[in-house]
Amino acid sequence: xxxxxxxxxQSAPPANRLLSPLVHRELDQLLITPGQHILDIAGTSDxxxxxxxxxGPTGSVTAVxxxxxxxHPTHVxxxxxxxxxxxxxxxxxxxxxxxxxxxxxxxxxxxxLLAEMIIRLRPGGWLxxxxxxxxxxxxxxxxxxxxxxKLILRVMRTIYAHTLGNGGRSANAVDTMLITSGMQQIRxxxxxxxxxxxxxxxxxxxxxxxxxxxxHSDGDLDRFVELMANPQVxxxxxxxxxTHARKAN
Numbered sequence: 001x002x003x004x005x006x007x008x009x010q011s012a013p014p015a016n017r018l019l020s021p022l023v024h025r026e027l028d029q030l031l032i033t034p035g036q037h038i039l040d041i042a043g044t045s046d047x048x049x050x051x052x053x054x055x056g057p058t059g060s061v062t063a064v065x066x067x068x069x070x071x072h073p074t075h076v077x078x079x080x081x082x083x084x085x086x087x088x089x090x091x092x093x094x095x096x097x098x099x100x101x102x103x104x105x106x107x108x109x110x111x112x113l114l115a116e117m118i119i120r121l122r123p124g125g126w127l128x129x130x131x132x133x134x135x136x137x138x139x140x141x142x143x144x145x146x147x148x149x150k151l152i153l154r155v156m157r158t159i160y161a162h163t164l165g166n167g168g169r170s171a172n173a174v175d176t177m178l179i180t181s182g183m184q185q186i187r188x189x190x191x192x193x194x195x196x197x198x199x200x201x202x203x204x205x206x207x208x209x210x211x212x213x214x215x216h217s218d219g220d221l222d223r224f225v226e227l228m229a230n231p232q233v234x235x236x237x238x239x240x241x242x243t244h245a246r247k248a249n
Contacts, residue, residue, distance in 0.1 A: 004044060017132040018061055018100045020044045021051045022242040026128045027054070030244060036097035039120060041084050043102050045070045051100070052076040062090055073199050094122040102130045104174070111177060118181050121247040127183065129174065130241040134160070138236035148227055151237065155224045159208045160238075174243060183245040190241040197233035205235075 023043065027050065034056035040048050040063045048071060050154065051061045061077045068081040080090050085107045099117045104110050121127060137156050142149040178186050195201030206228035209221055227233050 013249070018204060018240060019132070019237075020047055022130040022240055023047050023100060023102065023128060023192040024210065025051070026130075026242055026244050027051075028137070030098075030126050030128070032098055037095065038062070038098045038100065039089065039091060039096045039117070040064070040068075041089070041099070041101040041104075041117070043100055045072070047100065047102075048077060051098075059083065062096070066088060083111060089113075089116045089120060091120050093119050093162075096120050096125060097122055098126045098128070100128045103132060104129055105131050111173075112182060114174065114177055115181070118183065119249065123247055123249045125247050127178075127243075129241075129244045130225055131174070131243070132240045133190065133241050135236060135239040139198065140234040143227070143232050148223070148233075151220060151223060152227060152233070155209050155220065156205065156235070158212060159205055161192040162208075162212055166246060177247045178243075182247050182248050186243070188241060188243040190239045192239050193237040195235050197230040197236045201237050202228040202233065 020043070024047070027047075032051065034054075035056045035058040037060045038051050038055060040051055040061055041195040042065050048061055048063045052059075052074065055076065057076060059076065061072045062080065063077055064080045064082060064084050065071060066081070066083040068079050071077070071079045071243075073079045078090075084101075099121055101117060104114060107113060108141060117127060137153055137160065139149045142152060158217065175186060175188055190214050193201065195205075206225045209224050209228075213221060
């Protein structure tokens with residue numbers, strides 16, 4: 001196939017843009033070598049492209065996502081347009097040297113999907129997960145208008161309830177499942193950021209609020225989106241969580 005230049009990570013959905021740096025940091029630590037076969041689930045184009053560069057022309061990257069517009073097949077990258085929460089993952093048991101997945105815990109069926117991922121790992125293979133999990137809401141700074149601060153909290157509560165659901169708690173249960181599945185060298189690291197208006201995190205909140213349009217007037221939503229673009233606004237982020245584990249030999 002003819003290789004197509006992958007778009008910048010900036011063109012990826014905001015949630016994936018938040019998680020992409022976590023995956024890159026995990027790839028910096030773990031050994032992905034030429035000739036390996038990697039399964040990439042719901043990642044960004046920059047992650048898929050980097051994996052393809054790591055495995056080289058003798059390896060392969062199987063990229064799976066419901067929306068494949070950001071994925072470009074090459075002689076190394078195979079693209080599968082399917083919802084990983086519904087359709088079985090491509091590949092066979094022990095068919096991959098590594099599996100990478102983003103925002104696994106947001107899916108109601110995450111335990112089944114995680115079990116599939118572990119089955120598809122060969123002994124000694126690495127699993128990398130990047131997730132968004134629950135954290136207490138906090139508006140550090142608004143516009144000096146108390147009503148704006150209250151509005152931000154009100155809309156953020158709706159966003160967290162819809163986007164996290166049980167996922168916020170499920171992310172913390174992933175380690176338990178990894179242990180009971182016999183995975184080894186498990187390491188999880190969570191970080192909380194300050195999101196400023198106009199940045200990627202606040203853009204994510206604005207996008208989700210617009211999509212939900214749940215229980216809020218058009219005026220409230222318009223104001224929230226406006227506030228999320230205002231550099232005077234600062235809020236506490238979701239907890240961003242990266243996990244890696246190795247399948248026992």
